[in-house]
Amino acid sequence: MExxxxxxxxxxxxxxxxxxxxxxxxxxxxxxxxxxILDDILNSARSFEDAIKYPPHQVFIGNHTPEDLAxxxxxxxxxxxxxxxxxxxxxxxxxxxxxLCLTAAIDPFNLLRLDSRYIDRHRDALSRAKWFNENxxxxxxxxTPQQTLxxxxxxxxxxxxxxxxxxxxxxxxxxxxxxxxxxEIVLENLTSKxxxxxxxxxxxxxxxxxxxxxxxxxxxxxxxxDRYQRGGGNLAKAVAENSGCLNATGSDIKAFCxxxxxxxxxxxxxxxxxxxxxxxxxxxxxxxxxxxKFQGHLRNNMPILEDVLASVAVLIGEDDGFSPIIDxxxxxxxxxxxxxxxxxxxxxxxxxxxxxxxxxxxxVDRYATELHDPDITEPQGSGNTPRTNYRVLASLAVQRKExxxxxxxxxxxxxxxxxxxxxxxxxxxxxPFLGHAYRSLTSGNANHTMFYAKGSLFLGRMTEMSDGMSxxxxxNAKTNKGxxx
Amino acid sequence: xxELSGKCIIAxxxxxxxxxxxxxxxxRSAGAREVVSFTQxxx
Numbered sequence: 001m002e003x004x005x006x007x008x009x010x011x012x013x014x015x016x017x018x019x020x021x022x023x024x025x026x027x028x029x030x031x032x033x034x035x036x037i038l039d040d041i042l043n044s045a046r047s048f049e050d051a052i053k054y055p056p057h058q059v060f061i062g063n064h065t066p067e068d069l070a071x072x073x074x075x076x077x078x079x080x081x082x083x084x085x086x087x088x089x090x091x092x093x094x095x096x097x098x099x100l101c102l103t104a105a106i107d108p109f110n111l112l113r114l115d116s117r118y119i120d121r122h123r124d125a126l127s128r129a130k131w132f133n134e135n136x137x138x139x140x141x142x143x144t145p146q147q148t149l150x151x152x153x154x155x156x157x158x159x160x161x162x163x164x165x166x167x168x169x170x171x172x173x174x175x176x177x178x179x180x181x182x183x184e185i186v187l188e189n190l191t192s193k194x195x196x197x198x199x200x201x202x203x204x205x206x207x208x209x210x211x212x213x214x215x216x217x218x219x220x221x222x223x224x225x226d227r228y229q230r231g232g233g234n235l236a237k238a239v240a241e242n243s244g245c246l247n248a249t250g251s252d253i254k255a256f257c258x259x260x261x262x263x264x265x266x267x268x269x270x271x272x273x274x275x276x277x278x279x280x281x282x283x284x285x286x287x288x289x290x291x292x293k294f295q296g297h298l299r300n301n302m303p304i305l306e307d308v309l310a311s312v313a314v315l316i317g318e319d320d321g322f323s324p325i326i327d328x329x330x331x332x333x334x335x336x337x338x339x340x341x342x343x344x345x346x347x348x349x350x351x352x353x354x355x356x357x358x359x360x361x362x363x364v365d366r367y368a369t370e371l372h373d374p375d376i377t378e379p380q381g382s383g384n385t386p387r388t389n390y391r392v393l394a395s396l397a398v399q400r401k402e403x404x405x406x407x408x409x410x411x412x413x414x415x416x417x418x419x420x421x422x423x424x425x426x427x428x429x430x431x432p433f434l435g436h437a438y439r440s441l442t443s444g445n446a447n448h449t450m451f452y453a454k455g456s457l458f459l460g461r462m463t464e465m466s467d468g469m470s471x472x473x474x475x476n477a478k479t480n481k482g483x484x485x
Numbered sequence: 486x487x488e489l490s491g492k493c494i495i496a497x498x499x500x501x502x503x504x505x506x507x508x509x510x511x512x513r514s515a516g517a518r519e520v521v522s523f524t525q526x527x528x
Contacts, residue, residue: 257526340504340506340507340524341503341504341507342501342502342503370501370528372528377527377528382527382528383501383527385501385528388501388502389501423528425528428528454500454501456500456524456526458504458505458523458524459525459526464504464505464506464523464524466500466504466524
């Protein structure tokens with residue numbers, strides 16, 4: 001029997017890692033050419049408390065809504081919500097020390113090593129973390145003596161890790177002659193893995209669903225593999241292994257920033273076919289993008305806001321009579337023939353599927369698209385990405401005579417939202433709104449929410465094409481508006 | 486208005502704006518010679 005696939009649960013996490021900014025692609029290159037920049041970066045790092053209080057982060061983990069954020073005067077890094085917390089209905093903000101301890105604990109080759117004293121400083125907090133367990137504690141062990149760490153850096157070319165100027169650990173190369181397993185790439189992959197593990201463990205904790213998940217789809221952007229199969233994957237299965245999904249297999253979907261949307265559509269199709277009852281889509285954070293726009297932040301005397309690794313876990317399952325349905329009849333595809341102008345992409349992802357469904361643009365309650373935080377992008381001259389995309393959407397509505405030109409600004413305010421996601425590529429693309437959409441489509445008054453995301457295929461130099469994928473989440477026909485779950 | 490006829494152009498497009506090849510096509514139609522065009526993603 002055909003199943004209607006639902007989004008049953010969502011977790012979105014932020015691992016605050018200010019001391020890993022220096023390992024981001026842009027900071028690393030700039031520090032190499034001018035080592036004094038490291039001190040500028042360290043002096044502009046945010047405290048954990050400031051990262052928690054940052055209004056977009058509170059929206060990201062579901063403690064506040066995008067509407068709340070729209071009412072906060074910018075720049076947001078100078079403001080805070082009074083009731084800020086590191087824990088929200090959609091996820092958590094995780095402190096760096098705890099994050100690194102988990103990363104070391106679930107590193108099966110013991111390439112990331114932490115100083116014994118550094119681990120000891122975090123033991124109490126680790127015992128309270130919902131996503132850290134007894135087995136992790138055992139795997140973490142006692143840590144590594146400082147002298148051994150120094151030897152690994154000096155004699156074996158390990159990458160040193162610091163907290164400020166304090167030497168707290170290192171990452172060994174995965175192979176002495178394989179650049180695909182260099183310490184920098186191993187760190188990138190391990191942090192992507194552990195950030196995704198946090199999100200999937202929180203997802204499983206909420207519903208105790210780990211053993212019920214049959215398939216895990218990874219949608220991160222890291223290239224897992226050695227020199228003979230760089231990018232071969234499969235991070236999804238590694239994350240499943242460390243998240244209690246013992247009955248799951250999995251694979252990775254690669255599609256740049258729109259990979260999460262591809263993964264959700266594929267996961268929904270797997271559930272609809274009856275092949276799996278429950279599919280998890282997971283995405284880890286992107287270390288390379290830490291501090292990507294740090295120069296703009298330094299120039300404007302701001303803290304460096306790209307100091308978090310974002311991660312996501314989404315549970316897709318059979319219709320439970322309550323959760324929002326992924327409407328497979330209104331999937332938007334950016335085909336090879338579609339063209340790569342913003343208008344062509346928007347028509348393929350938004351207008352065409354709505355027409356197919358007999359809906360107009362105004363029939364959808366909210367649109368989630370590229371939700372990059374403008375506090376991060378504007379200081380470096382990259383503009384306000386969500387607003388640009390919502391204006392393209394508004395112009396389509398004008399073209400289709402659903403609104404007038406004078407109504408474009410109101411349309412953007414009503415159907416769009418401010419960007420509240422860190423610039424973590426695939427994570428920023430529409431999916432940070434999933435938790436908010438779940439609530440508005442179950443206990444709120446919404447009927448349809450569209451998620452559309454774009455992928456920059458041209459960055460890989462294999463094609464000049466873009467990509468994109470959209471889906472519509474629809475209120476479950478069996479729920480009444482305002483009904484509580 | 487800048488005269489493009491006979492000039493060489495490097496077209497840098499943007500994912501959320503105008504793609505590089507589209508800028509290059511316009512410049513070519515105005516008589517410019519495209520040296521290289523590409524599209525960047527700035528987020």
